[in-house]
Amino acid sequence: xxxxxxxxxxxxxxxxxxxxxxxxxxxxxxKPILEHVVEGVKAAGVRDVMIVVKYMGEKVRAHFxxxxxxxxxxxYAEQGAKYGTAAAFASAKGFxxxxxxxxxxxxxxxxxxxxxxxxxxxxxxxxxGLKAVDNPSKYGVVKLEKGRVxxxxxKPEKPESDLVNTSIYCFGEGAMDALExxxxxxxxxxxxxxxxxxxxxxxxxxxxxxxxxxxDVGMPWQFLDASGHxxxxxxxxxxxxxxxxxxxxxxxxxxxxxxxxxxxEGPAYIGRNSVVGPFVYIRPATAxxxxxxxxxxxxxxxxxxxxxxxxxxxxxxxxxxxGENCNFGAGTQVANYKFDASSVRMRxxxxxxxxxxxxxxxxxxxxxxxxxxxxxxxxxxxxxxxWIGAGVVVNxxxxxxxxxxxxxxxxxxxxx
Numbered sequence: 126x127x128x129x130x131x132x133x134x135x136x137x138x139x140x141x142x143x144x145x146x147x148x149x150x151x152x153x154x155x156k157p158i159l160e161h162v163v164e165g166v167k168a169a170g171v172r173d174v175m176i177v178v179k180y181m182g183e184k185v186r187a188h189f190x191x192x193x194x195x196x197x198x199x200x201y202a203e204q205g206a207k208y209g210t211a212a213a214f215a216s217a218k219g220f221x222x223x224x225x226x227x228x229x230x231x232x233x234x235x236x237x238x239x240x241x242x243x244x245x246x247x248x249x250x251x252x253x254g255l256k257a258v259d260n261p262s263k264y265g266v267v268k269l270e271k272g273r274v275x276x277x278x279x280k281p282e283k284p285e286s287d288l289v290n291t292s293i294y295c296f297g298e299g300a301m302d303a304l305e306x307x308x309x310x311x312x313x314x315x316x317x318x319x320x321x322x323x324x325x326x327x328x329x330x331x332x333x334x335x336x337x338x339x340x341d342v343g344m345p346w347q348f349l350d351a352s353g354h355x356x357x358x359x360x361x362x363x364x365x366x367x368x369x370x371x372x373x374x375x376x377x378x379x380x381x382x383x384x385x386x387x388x389x390e391g392p393a394y395i396g397r398n399s400v401v402g403p404f405v406y407i408r409p410a411t412a413x414x415x416x417x418x419x420x421x422x423x424x425x426x427x428x429x430x431x432x433x434x435x436x437x438x439x440x441x442x443x444x445x446x447x448g449e450n451c452n453f454g455a456g457t458q459v460a461n462y463k464f465d466a467s468s469v470r471m472r473x474x475x476x477x478x479x480x481x482x483x484x485x486x487x488x489x490x491x492x493x494x495x496x497x498x499x500x501x502x503x504x505x506x507x508x509x510x511x512w513i514g515a516g517v518v519v520n521x522x523x524x525x526x527x528x529x530x531x532x533x534x535x536x537x538x539x540x541x
Contacts, residue, residue, distance in 0.1 A: 132231035133179035141490030168237035209314030211307035230292035236337035246333035247295035254293035264289035274330035353410035445486030
């Protein structure tokens, strides 16, 4: 069986991170989320993979190449002018050549066993991986009877089932015709939802419930949950250097990394050639990228730091995602908790979401610099290329390439 992985989307809800990379290339535990998907497909026994790209597709191609470094064969298709998941799968028509194939979204975090289960259970024109969740109204909801999908509804107000679409599919022979004939939605896109509804009505859609971990990473704060799960499942391994430090729990230290005179609580991940110390406190569920430098009283907790981040001199970063090559001035503080202990809200696009999290810091794009004693309040975003001046309190979202400074008036008083 071949596999088609969708990686064409921009991921606008992940801005500012996706101003400089496609959503599927946001890293979790030192690897782009798409690489975790490729590994899951490989673990399911599939070695021939096509990745469908569009937005910043060159970054995907540059990372994966022909796939030989990942133990698979990878080819690429460019999604055309038509938008939507059905159109994306249809882009791979020549690759699958009318045969059955595995289809997976490139932005889901899922244990490999779930993919294997969908492949094993496949029958009919389409087999869907399904997951029981507490909040099904946020997803495509499926009614399943004796393995057959009888109804499918996209984000219904009153769901009649707790089983939702995981974006893991097996397509049978001839399914490509249905994908190419997908109806156009009111948004002007060609989504797989219409294909599923049509096949369900014809009795040609089946489903299998998965019990394994799965998350559709649709919002920035969900990346932190997914990262914590992946790091927690890794085996502790030290390929770097640890000197005069306390390492507690599962910690992965990559080649060339050095930890000295510091305290690290796992699960945690320290990327290649990063330096942690002296006097750094890494708290659980933290992923530090490659070539980072943390020192001098800095604390990082439940956060994702991408490559090349510098945080020294009494910096605190909690429950946050920090883009590449950011530099934190001395005493920079990220606030992650509200005085009234209510859940943190974050504006994503035009909507102000309740994240349902009581601890959430900030999302910072690439190449941001903060001055000494600056601070960012919970749930805010800072666009890539920004300068945040000394003493600034970031209490609203900051756009791209902005320079933000405090305007101050000094008053001199007679010492007498």
